[in-house]
Amino acid sequence: MTTDRDSVVSPHPSPSRAPVYLVIGGMALAVTLVFLAATVARQPAAVPPIERAGTPDAPRTVTVVMRDHVFVPSELR
Secondary structure, eight states: OOOHHHHOOOSSOOOOSHHHHHHHHHHHHHHHHHHHHHHHHHSOOOOOOOSSOOOSSSOOOEEOOEETTEEOOOEEO
């Protein structure tokens, strides 16, 4: 014979595990992105080609991009 107690739903249902899975998934994504960035950063940067070397009589043109924390794209002579 069953009683009313057997059919009553617990007043305290178990908490959802979705936040735990979300945090674990986010951490896995973060670790993956860090390893990917480390792999890309390990490769050396490309060096632009220098068409001719400068000499004291004929120096090559150099563009100064930053001087005193101000953007000044003037040529240095």
